[in-house]
Amino acid sequence: MVLRAMRPADAASVAAIAAETPAEGWTARAFEREVTTNAGARYLVAVEHGAVVGFGGLWLIVDQAHITNMGVALSHRGRGIGRLLLYALFDIATRAKVDSLTLEVRVSNDPARALYTQFGFYETGRRTAYYRDTGEDALIMTTESLISLPVFQRLQALRDHIQRDFPGILPVVAEAEFETGAN
Ligand SMILES: CC(C)(COP(=O)(O)OP(=O)(O)OC[C@H]1O[C@@H](n2cnc3c(N)ncnc32)[C@H](O)[C@@H]1OP(=O)(O)O)[C@@H](O)C(=O)NCCC(=O)NCCS
Numbered sequence: 001m002v003l004r005a006m007r008p009a010d011a012a013s014v015a016a017i018a019a020e021t022p023a024e025g026w027t028a029r030a031f032e033r034e035v036t037t038n039a040g041a042r043y044l045v046a047v048e049h050g051a052v053v054g055f056g057g058l059w060l061i062v063d064q065a066h067i068t069n070m071g072v073a074l075s076h077r078g079r080g081i082g083r084l085l086l087y088a089l090f091d092i093a094t095r096a097k098v099d100s101l102t103l104e105v106r107v108s109n110d111p112a113r114a115l116y117t118q119f120g121f122y123e124t125g126r127r128t129a130y131y132r133d134t135g136e137d138a139l140i141m142t143t144e145s146l147i148s149l150p151v152f153q154r155l156q157a158l159r160d161h162i163q164r165d166f167p168g169i170l171p172v173v174a175e176a177e178f179e180t181g182a183n
Contacts, residue, residue, distance in 0.1 A: 001081070001166050003088055005177035006043035006055060008032045013052035014045065017071045024131075026069060031055075034068075041068075042092050042178055046081050056085035058093065058101070065093035067103035070112075080165040082115050087158055088172040090119065094146050094155075095175060101146075104138040106131060116141050120154050 006014065015028035034041045034057065043057035056070030067089060072081045093101055104127065105112050121141035130138035144151050163170060 001053075001084075001169060002047045003044055003084065003169060003173055004047065005173055006031070006035050006045045006057070008036055010045050010052055010055075011035075014043075014055045017052065017055060017073050018069065020074050021071060024069065042089070044085060044088050044092075044173060046072075046085055048076070054081045054085050056089050058089050060093070060096050060098060063099045065089075065096065065098045065101045067101060077111075080162065082111075083118070083158065084162050084166060084169065086115060086119055087155070087162055087170075090146070090155060091172045092175075099145050099147075101143045103141050104130065105141060106134075107137045107139055113139070113141075119158065120144060120151055 011028040011032040014031045015026060018024070018026045018031075031043070035043055038059070040060045041057060042060065043055060045052045046054040052073075053076040054070075054072040056067070058065045058067045067086075070082065070085055070089075072085070090101070101121070102124075103116065103121065105116065107126075120143050122143075123139050124142045125140035127138040127140065129135045146152075159170065
């Protein structure tokens with residue numbers, strides 16, 4: 001397993017993974033635009049045997065990071081890849097010195113909510129009928145400040161867990177990989 005910055009050439013594989021679950025309307029073109037034109041976007045892919053098996057991304061917005069989307073190929077779920085990707089996104093956010101992370105998640109999305117809760121996200125609000133396909137509500141979830149001791153300790157424990165699942169995969173992706181030219 002390798003983690004690296006998403007490249008424009010990954011867009012079709014990433015969109016195929018995104019399409020395996022309730023559609024948020026993320027096309028290959030949308031992912032490509034994110035990594036070519038959005039300076040505040042940071043997207044990662046997990047690659048196994050040359051194939052993209054998971055992705056995750058965030059936007060750096062002043063002192064916050066907003067997780068925009070993440071997903072693991074159906075065939076690869078339940079192996080810790082989601083935890084690995086989310087940890088890597090936290091690592092990027094920490095190095096960018098943002099204060100906290102936010103995201104939106106479907107109320108019915110138990111796997112994602114469990115994953116986010118594991119990282120210390122908690123519910124801070126709700127957007128009624130946010131998802132056009134089902135009319136479902138979105139929960140807004142946020143973390144405590146990334147420099148708080150509980151967050152630090154939680155991330156340390158998660159890091160130990162990931163080291164056991166994927167020996168040698170950390171430290172994660174270097175910021176230079178996201179710079180224009182590396183893609
Ligand atoms: C959410 C998602 C990314 C998790 O990826 P994954 O690689 O299968 O998850 P992991 O194996 O890393 O599991 C990490 C934690 O997530 C939670 N989790 C994962 N799958 C779960 C499931 N089916 N039911 C309940 N909790 C689950 C657990 O807390 C798990 O920790 P544990 O192994 O200690 O129990 C994956 O289910 C997915 O791609 N879903 C569709 C896309 C999506 O919903 N994205 C989020 C949009 S907001």
